[in-house]
Amino acid sequence: MMYRCDRCHQQQPAGVPSTLIPTEIRRVTYPARVGIHASPPAKTSAGRYAQRASRERRPDPGGHGHETVREERCCPCCSADHHSS
Numbered sequence: 001m002m003y004r005c006d007r008c009h010q011q012q013p014a015g016v017p018s019t020l021i022p023t024e025i026r027r028v029t030y031p032a033r034v035g036i037h038a039s040p041p042a043k044t045s046a047g048r049y050a051q052r053a054s055r056e057r058r059p060d061p062g063g064h065g066h067e068t069v070r071e072e073r074c075c076p077c078c079s080a081d082h083h084s085s
């Protein structure tokens with residue numbers, strides 16, 4: 001698909017790969033959530049998996065991470081410049 005590079009503003013012909021470069025990121029905190037992950041199937045005493053999935057739900061501890069706010073679609077030339085600088 002054709003696209004216009006966000007850095008050099010040149011129209012790129014079809015077949016030229018594009019690279020998305022994040023220009024703005026934000027730090028996010030994910031809250032802890034209770035009882036949302038399914039437990040793995042329990043094994044029976046015979047060593048086989050139980051017929052029914054366990055109803056037990058495990059919590060998610062939450063945590064920190066990063067999200068992309070803004071990104072630029074760049075041609076191979078501009079993405080090479082970005083990685084070398």
Ligand SMILES: [Zn+2]
Pocket residue numbers: 005006007008009010074075076077078079
């Ligand atoms: Zn470019």
